Amino acid sequence: MFAFAASRLLQAIPVLLTVGLISFALFAFVGDPVTILLGQDHTEAQRLEMVHRLGLDQPFFIQFAYYIWAALHGEFGISYRLAQPVSRLIAERLPATLELASAASILAIAIGVPMGVYTGIHRERWSSRLFMAVSLIGVSLPAFLVGILLILLFAVSLEWLPSFGRGTVVPLTSWWTTGFATWSGVRALILPAVTLGLFQMTLILRLVRAEMLEVLRTDYIRFARARGLTDRSIHFGHALKNTLVPVITIIGLQFGGLVAFSLVTETVFQWPGMGLLLVQSVAVADIPVMSACLLLIALVFLTINLIVDLLYFVVDPRLRASRDP
Amino acid sequence: MTPLLDVRDLIVDFPTRRGVLRAIDRVSFDIAPGEVLGFVGESGAGKSLTGAAIVGLLTWPGRIAGGSVHLTGERIDTLRPDRMRRIRGRRIGTIFQDPLTTLNPLLRIGHQLTETMLTHLDLTATEARRRAVVWLERVGIPDAPRRIESWPHEFSGGQRQRVVIALALCAEPDLVIADEPTTALDVSVQAQIITLLKTLTRENGTAVMLITHDMGVIAETADRVAVMYAGRIAEIGPVAAVIRHPAHPYTDGLMGSIPTVKHKAERLRQIDGSMPRLDAIPAGCAFHPRCARAFDRCLIDRPGLLAAGATQAACWLHAPEAPHG
Structure with a gap:
């Protein structure tokens, strides 16, 4: 298992280098940093001086090496737009996004898995058919529409929940602020988390249901029934466990997706997270922020993939046997 | 003397879009306590379906459309699902054809054995575990106290069928329905498994409904034989x-x-x-x-x-x- 984890970590290095290359290439191909920094009016001498100071006269791969070296030390340069270190900007925004994505995931799993099991076991019941019909809406409605509808209903008409922001946040460390600690923070989290989690929830529901239907047809479930085990044990002890491998895969990938692509939800709710930062940066071509976000998202995906791979070992003893003698 | 199992005019139908298919047509037979009744016939003659109908495990949309099944005088084909569940495993055990697919791959065999016993018998967990080791020894698994912690994939096909037999017999049923118990096994192992089944059921006084298309197995094992053709005896x-x-x-x-x-x-x-x-x-x-x-x-x-x-x-x-x- 340790060897497997180590080999996976080694495989992650070329992936990160490739993503680093792409995010580095942004500087070269999206706008000219010298012009951006000096403005329109500058002399040729000033330009050459700036090119030299920025190291842009060095060969491409030397520049790339500098970039990677800096990135390894958490240095991503200065935001063009906010004139602040990118690392600090991201550190301020990351907790908001992670909290939102976690809340959305937990919501999606807590509702999606039991409903998937239910609709898989009782597929003939009208309530299952109703869940499936409603879940179709969840899969097909875009997040911005769901968010706006939720705001309209719960924030504007009923005035139960706030429509934007994180509410009152409490600092946990120098840069990590949490919204979980105050009532206002939790209230502010509800609508964005529902919006972000709705799609994952319906996806998990449908996946768990399909896997349950598959597993309930297997011989070992028939044999479990033939041994007179209780329905509860058959469904949750025997069947659900066998659906977990694909479900874990999807939940993991989706969590990466939640972190990476929460920008729509964050924009709708003005949630001060990475997504909103990325959207604002793209609008003004704030390349240092964009490239740092790109690298970070790649890192998040790789980390989650590693966790998912390790979870397979926990769930399925056959993998332990074949890979780790 | 009342027979152990008394099947009268059993009819099994499969309603389909193009009309009702009658898979079992007025099948009648009985099995005395401790008796081995063989069932032979070609594929699709209805041998396995008869077994499935007796234990109430017909696959949807198959259903019993007529006749009756009595177990020691008590009618069991009309029992509520939960009452029928208590009969499966406890009064009527079942052995399936393919040992590679009848054991849940994600649960240790010790767990599968103790769970079955604890469902039906009034035992403490420690006692169930002790009996599980004894059962593994009885079915000829060497080093039983250690092997009880093994996963199904760590056993060979023949050994797995031994475990399946232990699972079918561990709640001490009066009747075992063995549905092609040797068909999926190596020829060299088949005889061992049949001998084991014969010995154990004789020791316990368990009656056997032995479904096979191997006349040799019947000749060696059964007291009486029923030949099925097109859903009839x-x-x-x-x-x-x-x-x-x-x-x-x-x-x-x-x-x-x-x-x-x-x-x-x-x-x-x-x-x-x-x-x-x-x-x-x-x-x-x-x-x-x-x-x-x-x-x-x-x-x-x-x-x-x-x-x-x-x-x-x-x-x-x-x-x-x-x-x-």
């Missing part, structure tokens, strides 16, 4: 009588197709044609289109089981007024 009687003096032309054909050591035939006899499909079962005797000795009555009337020497055969040749006696 063609002939039923003591094994020796059915093998030496088959009374039904179909049984006769079956016996003729088995090579014997004494008579080295150049070619084995075969029955021309094939078993009818469920949607095209002929009127009268289902076998008449393939029967060389069919006469007028066979085309119109369906024969019931008639006394024919030591056995009973569903064939008009054995009616008192039959033309050829």
Whole structure:
């Protein structure tokens, strides 16, 4: 298992280098940093001086090496737009996004898995058919529409929940602020988390249901029934466990997706997270922020993939046997 | 004496869009305590379905459409699902064909054994565990106290079938339905498994309904044998009588197709044609289109089981007024 984890970590290095290359290439191909920094009016001498100071006269791969070296030390340069270190900007925004994505995931799993099991076991019941019909809406409605509808209903008409922001946040460390600690923070989290989690929830529901239907047809479930085990044990002890491998895969990938692509939800709710930062940066071509976000998202995906791979070992003893003698 | 299992005029239907398919048509037989009743027939003759109908595990949309099943005098085919569940495993055990797929791959075999016992018997967890080790020893798994912690994939096919037998017998049922218990195994292992099944059921006084298409297994193991054809019992009687003096032309054909050591035939006899499909079962005797000795009555009337020497055969040749006696 340790060897497997180590080999996976080694495989992650070329992936990160490739993503680093792409995010580095942004500087070269999206706008000219010298012009951006000096403005329109500058002399040729000033330009050459700036090119030299920025190291842009060095060969491409030397520049790339500098970039990677800096990135390894958490240095991503200065935001063009906010004139602040990118690392600090991201550190301020990351907790908001992670909290939102976690809340959305937990919501999606807590509702999606039991409903998937239910609709898989009782597929003939009208309530299952109703869940499936409603879940179709969840899969097909875009997040911005769901968010706006939720705001309209719960924030504007009923005035139960706030429509934007994180509410009152409490600092946990120098840069990590949490919204979980105050009532206002939790209230502010509800609508964005529902919006972000709705799609994952319906996806998990449908996946768990399909896997349950598959597993309930297997011989070992028939044999479990033939041994007179209780329905509860058959469904949750025997069947659900066998659906977990694909479900874990999807939940993991989706969590990466939640972190990476929460920008729509964050924009709708003005949630001060990475997504909103990325959207604002793209609008003004704030390349240092964009490239740092790109690298970070790649890192998040790789980390989650590693966790998912390790979870397979926990769930399925056959993998332990074949890979780790 | 009341028989252990008494099946009367059992009918199993499969409603389909194009009409109802009758897979089991008025099958009647009984099994005495401790008796081994073999079931032979071609694929699709309804042997396995009969077994599944008895334990209430027909796959949807199959259903019992008529007849009755009594277990020691108590009618069990109309029991509520939860009452029936308590009979499965506890009163009637089941052994399936393919040991590679009948064990849950994600649960240790010790867990599967103790869970089955704890569901049906009033035991402490420690006692169940002790018995699980004893059962593994009884079915011939070496090093049982350690192997109880193993996963199913760590056993060979033959060993897994031994574990399946332990699982089917561990709640001490009065009857075991063994559905092709050796078909998926190596020829070299088949005999061992049959011997094991014979020994254990004899020790416990367990009756066996042995479903197979291997006449050799029946000859060696069963007290009586029922020959099935197109969802009906063609002939039923003591094994020796059915093998030496088959009374039904179909049984006769079956016996003729088995090579014997004494008579080295150049070619084995075969029955021309094939078993009818469920949607095209002929009127009268289902076998008449393939029967060389069919006469007028066979085309119109369906024969019931008639006394024919030591056995009973569903064939008009054995009616008192039959033309050829």
